[in-house]
Amino acid sequence: MSESDRLAAEHALGLLEGEELAEARRRTLADPEFARSVADWQARLAPMLDDVEPVEPDPAVWSRIEAAVAVSPRSEVIQLRRSVRRWQIGTGLAAAASVVLALLSLRPATPAPTVNPGLIAASSSAEGKVLAAALAPGPQSGPVMLVYIPSQRRMLAVGSGFAKSTAHDYQLWLIPPGSKPLPLGILSGEGVQTMDLSKALVQAIDHRASIAVSLEPKGGSPTGLPTGPVLASGKVSAT
Amino acid sequence: MTYPPDDMAPLARAIVRLGSGDDSALPVIYRATSSKLFGIILRIVGDPAEAEDVLQDVYINLWQQAARFDSARGSPMGWLATFARNRAVDRLRRLNTAGASKRAPMEAADLVADPTPDAEHQLIGAGEANALQRCIDTLNMHQRDAIRAAWFDGLSYPELAERANVPLGTMKSWIRRGMIQLKECLEP
Numbered sequence: 001m002s003e004s005d006r007l008a009a010e011h012a013l014g015l016l017e018g019e020e021l022a023e024a025r026r027r028t029l030a031d032p033e034f035a036r037s038v039a040d041w042q043a044r045l046a047p048m049l050d051d052v053e054p055v056e057p058d059p060a061v062w063s064r065i066e067a068a069v070a071v072s073p074r075s076e077v078i079q080l081r082r083s084v085r086r087w088q089i090g091t092g093l094a095a096a097a098s099v100v101l102a103l104l105s106l107r108p109a110t111p112a113p114t115v116n117p118g119l120i121a122a123s124s125s126a127e128g129k130v131l132a133a134a135l136a137p138g139p140q141s142g143p144v145m146l147v148y149i150p151s152q153r154r155m156l157a158v159g160s161g162f163a164k165s166t167a168h169d170y171q172l173w174l175i176p177p178g179s180k181p182l183p184l185g186i187l188s189g190e191g192v193q194t195m196d197l198s199k200a201l202v203q204a205i206d207h208r209a210s211i212a213v214s215l216e217p218k219g220g221s222p223t224g225l226p227t228g229p230v231l232a233s234g235k236v237s238a239t
Numbered sequence: 240m241t242y243p244p245d246d247m248a249p250l251a252r253a254i255v256r257l258g259s260g261d262d263s264a265l266p267v268i269y270r271a272t273s274s275k276l277f278g279i280i281l282r283i284v285g286d287p288a289e290a291e292d293v294l295q296d297v298y299i300n301l302w303q304q305a306a307r308f309d310s311a312r313g314s315p316m317g318w319l320a321t322f323a324r325n326r327a328v329d330r331l332r333r334l335n336t337a338g339a340s341k342r343a344p345m346e347a348a349d350l351v352a353d354p355t356p357d358a359e360h361q362l363i364g365a366g367e368a369n370a371l372q373r374c375i376d377t378l379n380m381h382q383r384d385a386i387r388a389a390w391f392d393g394l395s396y397p398e399l400a401e402r403a404n405v406p407l408g409t410m411k412s413w414i415r416r417g418m419i420q421l422k423e424c425l426e427p
Contacts, residue, residue, distance in 0.1 A: 013389045014328040046317035047368040054274035163336040
């Protein structure tokens, strides 16, 4: 068994951890042959799942799915954009603060509220509107809330539900429209983080920019651009 | 790979439709598959509330994956089941890392078995399931148990090793050799 095939087989079984897992995830995205290898292993084993007893889920589950799908935008966009959501301009700094507080109290596995979406920002000032963004949780990331305060050139970030790792970090990116991602900082995943922003970032932030979280080596991407998979699943942030 | 049998065609078609942007395909897919997927997820994740959450997540995000479904490469039910299983394992790993207490064993009384199992949507054609079973039977007991526990229950290497009371290296070699043997048996 080649090293590559071995990695693919173990990845298909979900047995990898740490550095090997990060490597397998990177290769699944970057190397179609590796991805195919993983898919082949899973296809070989899939018939075994036939043995599992079906269990009928609560009807409420479908109602929630239906509701979430109804509000979720479905435009044909590039792969990266599907995983991010846009800044939203809202109606109250108090609302944004209450969101941050609500987010802090969420269990890591609780999805961000889909019925009460983007919350979001609000007051206007001489220096510009406070902006905020909410990223809904995905399979490898919990909910993330960001609040940008222009008068202080400061970003507040709250993320929870991120698996701690010695091998990698979760990095935030700002993506101005039509432009390449700019690194915002490493998400600590604990409490409210404050990030002071450079002039370049401050100039790039406006309501048309997008936000993403990617999985990077410890310390962040060495290249200045995302190298790992984008994790933020960006749900529902309609105003 | 053999083409899926004819009674799978409606599900494959629905997945393709969903991938092309037709959301009306989602309830069709849900009705046909949710019990099977929930059973798979529940077995791995353990906690019913978490399992419901993963199930929701699977269908809400299915439209993103649906566009990648290749009907020539295998049964749609197998593809869906694998997708659900992967999401369940991701959730399990995340819960364990977040320090969630060891998953509670499923209480049989809490589960409602589907009263009308839909035979038409049993995974993969009977032929492929039989071929796999024959090949699984060629493995030794250690290899077979380990691979089944990893696949069905989402156990990690350390958990597998602890459960079998062997060193990590031994468990890794059981899994790796078992997988090679399976592959050679399925594709001689």
